[in-house]
Amino acid sequence: MTEQSRPQELPARLLTDPEMIKACRARDIASVFRLVKIKAGIYPSMIGKRCGLTPSRVGEVITGRRQLQHMDVIERISDGLRIPGHMLGLARRSWETPQALGVAEREGREEQGPTQQQPVSLPGPDVDSILAVATCTSLSAATLDAFRSSIEDYWRRDDQHGGEALRPAIVGQLRYVVGLLEESRPLTIRNGLYSVAAELARLTGWTYFDARQYSQARTYFTQALQLAKETDDRQFMANVLACMSLQATYQDKPADALAFVSAAQDQARSALGTTPRVLAMLSMREAFAHATLGSRDLTHRAIGDAHRHFEQIQAGDADPSWVTYFDESKLIVDTGIAHGRLGEAATAEPLIADALRREHRANKRGRAFHAFWLARTQLDQGKLEQACQTATQALEPASAVASERVSGHLREFHEDLAPHRDEPVALAFEARLRALLPVVSGSIRP
Template sequence: MEATTPGPLAAGLLEREDVRRALAEHDFASAFALIKKYSGLSQNRMASACHLTPGKVSAIINGHQQVTSFDVICRISDGLRIPGRLLGLAPRDWETRPGQEDALPQMEDERPSTDDEVPWRPDATVDLAVKLTRSDLVMDRRAATRALAGAAITGATLLDPLEGWLQPAGAAPRPRRRGQLGPREVEELEFTARAFRAWDHKYGGGLRRKAVLGQLSEVAAHLDEHQTPQVEQRLYQVMAQLAGTAATMAWDTGLQRRAQNYYLLALRASHAGGDMVLGANVLAGMARQMLYRDQPRDALELIRLAQDGARHVAGPRVRAMLHTREAWAYAAMGRTAAFRRTTDQAAEALTDAKPGEEPYWIAYFDEAELAGTTGGRLLDLARHNPKQHAEAAATEIRHALAKRGPEASRSHALDRIGLAQCHFLLGDVREAVKETHRAVDAARTTRSGRVRAQLGDLYPYTVGNSAARPVREARDRIRDLLAT
């Protein structure tokens, strides 16, 4: 169904009290049956409109399957042109733009450049930064919405061009313009990059992304001039930090392909700046993106590339972080023994960490972060085997909550959501409801898209217990937040 086509429902159907009641309660078995009865729509037509299979619609109508996915509820709203207010959603796009063509501006090709297109030379890295920031800074909100559909690339298309990271940087022609930057100006740029990174780590992507891009564009302009070798090296490192922050912000707001482009720019900039440890951190970020995209094998290859490149220069915190990414990939592949082995390696490496001995950007990786990451991966395993892993997951997540507190806004919210899921898996509904309310409260403090996505994953746990009033109230709070 295109967003500009009229709704397929018969006139007046949505005014019926029984239909409105079923929709408000998310009773889609009754709602679909009533729509089928009074509108004359076939199950196949409803399935096509809502981008569902006919078998799924049949199972819903017959009461064999509940609609628990927030994404599916949105598809039903959009496909059947049911106003958001009837389903507890915010107004949908088609409600705010009636009769308008959904013609978004064409964006540049979102494919990350291949190794042949952008060689591993410093000047090519500057050109890539200029291209990315120029297009991104003029991209309006409607174009950004279209970019959400851009999926991250995977497999050899992603991995093969990254091999250049392990090779020395190629020679580049010198710029014609003489730069004027000195150590003090570079220190100011480094301070700004650090401040943006801290803001993103606490709150998530969103409001400050274009400010980061503006700073990144300025750094690229300075690198297009002839700076001293020492200034140039530090500028490339600043570019890598800003590009990495831009990548996580883009990813956090759902711009997957654009995030991948900025990760690639960050990797190239760290390479040009001779910072293999920062490059390993960028590869770890790319691996995390692959893990969230259910590509654990690609993630594992990225981590191994990072470990190979930084093997002799990475400190204990960086090594521990890389081991947790490795463990995450093993957990996603169902390799429990390998997960436990690499988690133990992470804990062992972290015991050697000392304050102030590693770059500032890895200082966040402490006992709390290790516990939170381990708890999240145990929760992944618990979804398939609750009896074996759910209690262990809850213990690790509680440890993370006790160590880092609510000031770590995004991580705190993710911990709360994970703990609520643990209690649902353990059958402790009372504690699950308490944690769900705390999770919603925590989620309101951040604009992170990842937090909202995880809250959407928590929503189905509340549907199966809909008869209990406390669970219903918790479910309504999740729905209210996700609908805004």
């Protein structure tokens, strides 16, 4: 097959789209064709040409008047649209392994001479070809460690710059790791891959949550839960449910937030070796849910539980890597935010101010986020000048990170300034806002 006649591959964003994955898994060809048409711009006539079907047959499938279930037709669709075989429940298709690699492997088997070594041909320029080469290598504990190191790096960069630019790489790696699970692996390697895939799915969900794209976030959080369930990792399932609880508070669904965090705590308590740090983090998420509901006593009780668990932390605790961020500064600032959510601004202000002083400067989003909360508690107490100065301090780190969550908070603060809009400090803040965050300022009312 010449380069010109080889079918064009579908966009990676379509192949990793949860709707596409679900349609392929169910062999819902009508939905597959519709998604290919809408999201890849490949119309029925071209779909038919690629898959050996008439345009009218494709139209009948899309409208639900005909179903395609014969295996040979499914294989033609996989090959014609370049849908990886595992997505449709098929064996790896011949085109998924680069031709040059197959030739090099055969030549390697024929050449037995120890002094002659054939150079390995490079894969094609597309990502799937490169990953196909990597898939052929054996996996080890070191491979899993490399995956985990890359996830830690993603989290660091997410703190510094936001997850928008990282998301394609994260989704690509998630897709790759899930593909590795299609092949037979030793149990320890297989469980490790499930753990890595679950962490990547949660990270993807987090980037969508931070972008306030809540439907997509929940899809990936759900996938993370399913992957963690494969290895019965209840602590990690608790972590994902805690993320879903936090998202529910942002969606103004406090009852859902409480239900999610209660489920998270049940999972954590039923797990062996759940550490005090994990329990402290979950208690603080519970405090957020109660505060959003306006339940003062229950919020205070959950805050107390969080501090009690935190005091039980010992140096030798085997904390999961994903909870190590929950240090003393995080405990303090979250305590302040919980009080702030309750409207207890005077209690919240010194706590958030103390934590902000300790915040690492590399964590741009955290500094912007916590400065917003400090400004809000100051404004709630009538400290207009202080509040505007604090909010102005949030603008510089906010401008360095792509986070719709942070931008949304700054819009909220600007709206809260409406009664004071003509005051010099408010005008100065707005001018700085428009200069540093033009995207945010373009969405605020003059």
